[in-house]
Amino acid sequence: MTSNRTWFITGAGRGMGVDFAKAALAAGNNVVATGRNPDAVASALGAADNLLVVKLDVTSAQDAEAAVAAAVERFRTLDVLVNNAASFYAGFFEELTPEQMERQLAVTLFGPMNVTRAVLPVMRRQRSGHVVTISSSAGFAGFEYGTAYAASKFGVDGWMESLAPEIEPFGIHTTVVNPGFFRTELLTKESTNYAPATIDDYAERNAAQHEFWDGMNGRQGGDPAKLAQALVTITELEQPPFRFVAGADAIEQAEQKLAERRQQIDAHRDLSSSLAIAEEATA
Numbered sequence: 040m041t042s043n044r045t046w047f048i049t050g051a052g053r054g055m056g057v058d059f060a061k062a063a064l065a066a067g068n069n070v071v072a073t074g075r076n077p078d079a080v081a082s083a084l085g086a087a088d089n090l091l092v093v094k095l096d097v098t099s100a101q102d103a104e105a106a107v108a109a110a111v112e113r114f115r116t117l118d119v120l121v122n123n124a125a126s127f128y129a130g131f132f133e134e135l136t137p138e139q140m141e142r143q144l145a146v147t148l149f150g151p152m153n154v155t156r157a158v159l160p161v162m163r164r165q166r167s168g169h170v171v172t173i174s175s176s177a178g179f180a181g182f183e184y185g186t187a188y189a190a191s192k193f194g195v196d197g198w199m200e201s202l203a204p205e206i207e208p209f210g211i212h213t214t215v216v217n218p219g220f221f222r223t224e225l226l227t228k229e230s231t232n233y234a235p236a237t238i239d240d241y242a243e244r245n246a247a248q249h250e251f252w253d254g255m256n257g258r259q260g261g262d263p264a265k266l267a268q269a270l271v272t273i274t275e276l277e278q279p280p281f282r283f284v285a286g287a288d289a290i291e292q293a294e295q296k297l298a299e300r301r302q303q304i305d306a307h308r309d310l311s312s313s314l315a316i317a318e319e320a321t322a
Contacts (some may be wrong), residue, residue, distance in 0.1 A: 044274075045069040047107070049097055049154055050124030052079035055173070055263045059085055059121055062267035066275075067120075071110040086162040097124045097150030097229075101159040117161045119274050122151035122172040129252060130234020131241045132186040139234060140187050147191035152198065161270050163213045169274055172199050176219045176289040178261040180296045184248045203281055216270070219289030220261055261286045 046063040052058040052074030060072045064087060073095035074080040081092045091113045095106040110117055128135060128143040151172050162168030177185055178192035196215055202211040231252065236245045266285055273279050284293050304311075 042116035043067055043069070045071065045117040046121060047071040047073070047110055047117050047154075048121045048159065049073050049095060050125055051148070052076055052083055055287060056121075056123045057083045058263040058267040059123060059270060060090075062264070062271050064090060064118075066271045068200070069114045071106070071114070071117075073106050073255070074124075095154070097122075097154055098145045100153045100156070103153045107154075107157040107161065111161055116165060117158055117168065118165075119169045120155065120162075121157045122154060122170070123243065124150055125173070127231045128187040128234070129184055129231060129248070130187070130239075131184060131245070134234040134237050134241060134245075135187055135235070139232065140190075142232075143187040143191050144194070145262065147188070148194040148198070151195065155202075159206065159211070162206075163209045166210040168200075168210070169279065170202070171214045171216065171274065172204070173216050173218065175284075176292050178215070178217050178285075180292050183244075184252075190195050200281075213281060214273060214279050214283055215281065216266075216285055217289055217293070218261060218266060218284045219286035219292065220304050245262065254288065261288075 046060075048056055048060050048063070048070065051060045051070075051072035054071075056074070060070050061084065063070045064084075067089075067282050069089045069091075070084075070087075071093060072080050072084055074092045075096045076095070077092050077094045084090060084092070092108060093109050094102065096102045107117070108209045118279055125147045126143065128139045130139070132233045154174075155170055158168075158170070162170075174195045175188070175192045177189040178196040179188040181193070196217075199213055199215040206213065233249065236242065268285070269285065273283060284290050
């Protein structure tokens with residue numbers, strides 16, 4: 040199926056972003072593939088008439104504005120934005136430095152905001168578009184050793200859920216994607232940063248966490264190429280879903296979290312419902 044629309048993809052030089060770009064190109068779309076290292080992006084994707092490679096550090100609002108301007112100059116329209124760029128700062132909260140926490144939020148939460156803020160004026164003028172943001176199952180389920188990452192992804196989910204009704208009147212769709220474990224480069228040394236081990240009380244669990252995350256690298260069950268194809272399918276729907284939970288493991292986790300939330304609501308329903316201001320008795 041040939042779409043002939045223009046996709047703008049962040050983090051397209053490695054990992055899942057490469058698969059997204061290849062799938063969009065194969066479907067007949069124009070692709071603006073961006074990354075901090077444009078040479079790496081070009082090397083990963085090769086050359087094509089409908090491909091534009093642009094430098095973009097998502098933490099820079101100026102970079103985002105310049106990249107969007109280059110995209111519009113080349114292809115005139117921007118139809119699908121894929122906020123994909125991310126990083127992973129792993130560690131126990133007490134050991135994560137404030138700088139690591141800030142960097143996690145800068146890349147994974149404020150980065151997509153910078154790019155979306157630059158893209159939305161184009162989509163509003165068109166009265167059409169689709170903002171897709173790659174979140175995580177960590178966007179609805181926190182986990183030990185994941186305070187920084189989950190905080191950024193919970194933020195992404197809340198931002199997207201609130202953004203959706205703001206831009207829907209302009210004909211702009213929104214989709215947040217919550218993948219489980221996919222065999223990407225997120226857990227490689229280039230993308231995962233660990234908190235310094237500074238507190239003895241965490242030492243034993245630190246060792247176990249390092250072993251787990253290092254062991255997961257390259258063994259994740261999800262196929263990024265299949266997720267990329269699913270994304271192409273979703274963006275071609277007349278009414279795309281707001282949320283796409285990607286992977287059987289993510290679905291299982293989402294269902295467990297929903298059951299847990301229901302249990303928590305029901306456990307103290309009477310107390311929760313008793314908090315209204317009492318009506319004054321009338322004479």
